[in-house]
């Protein structure tokens with residue numbers, strides 16, 4: 001039933017698409033292989049930086065298609081090149097990793113995998129972010145691009161990136177020479193599946209898509225002692241509480257109205273027992289922003305307020321502020337987005353291309369584009385269309401990415417992902433590299 005509907009969708013799409021009347025046949029010809037890879041990956045998920053089998057499966061299949069494949073780039077990363085004459089160089093990226101989530105979808109192909117996480121805890125493992133859809137889509141796209149080299153020219157680079165969920169894989173691939181050992185892309189593409197859109201649709205928009213993200217760990221030093229004698233102590237819990245409240249004024253009082261910033265204190269930890277005043281307290285903070293100047297302003301305000309609150313309480317030592325993770329915003333080149341929006345509309349139908357607002361999530365795809373590569377990142381609808389309509393009607397939300405119940409409508413999403421990626425690549429891998437570079441001058 002589901003397959004029949006997907007087939008119908010792709011057939012109709014092809015009929016309305018004048019340049020490529022054979023597209024439905026192309027997708028159907030490779031679809032069972034792509035679906036088989038999806039099922040295998042879904043049932044055998046691996047945690048971030050441990051994607052050994054996943055990388056080997058993807059690398060092996062791409063090699064069989066004729067790609068020149070390099071493995072172990074920045075850990076378990078995979079780089080697959082297909083050179084097809086002169087022309088632009090275009091990169092398409094998928095992530096490889098799954099999450100420490102125990103699957104509760106009840107699907108016949110649900111993951112039953114358990115593994116030790118990096119701190120030695122036994123955890124369930126699940127492709128709860130849908131990276132298995134991305135890999136299967138990239139593989140289907142790779143097959144079509146390899147089977148029909150008359151429809152494009154240039155160099156196609158497919159990237160299997162490890163450790164996206166820990167925001168470390170893209171950086172490690174670049175540090176391992178991704179931009180120097182391999183041709184540097186003129187344009188980079190990526191997609192992400194999610195239930196905020198019905199399967200069969202894609203979502204996009206120009207400019208910022210995801211925010212800058214900064215992770216801070218702040219240790220506030222007090223002076224511990226007996227709970228009955230606060231006069232002999234400097235209570236770090238009270239300092240931490242005042243700091244938490246004062247930090248709320250950064251977004252509400254310091255950032256210019258209309259600019260985007262988020263300061264969230266995700267945890268506050270101190271103490272062991274009700275009658276002991278502890279020595280120190282720790283705050284875990286996430287900061288989100290779009291503009292570099294707002295990011296700088298917010299980070300400086302956090303440091304200023306944190307130090308001042310400790311000082312006001314007479315703390316003997318300045319708080320320690322550790323900035324342990326930082327990711328840049330994902331930015332869609334506006335000219336590129338406009339061009340590719342037209343491509344997706346003529347491939348999938350205008351009604352299946354939705355303009356979306358930017359989000360405050362973060363993504364380390366920005367490490368690739370920070371190398372001066374204009375990029376286009378789009379959403380792939382994952383929700384079963386009937387469930388999506390029902391959820392809209394009742395005002396409920398379908399399980400989001402990272403939920404143990406995340407279960408995309410695989411057939412429809414995967415058909416759409418492959419059709420979209422192939423259309424985008426064929427549009428970009430056309431003409432000369434110079435023409436492509438000139439058409440996307442921003443190189444954000």
Ligand SMILES: [Zn+2]
Nearest residue numbers: 129165401402
């Ligand atoms: Zn995720």
Ligand SMILES: [Zn+2]
Nearest residue numbers: 129130131192
């Ligand atoms: Zn993800």
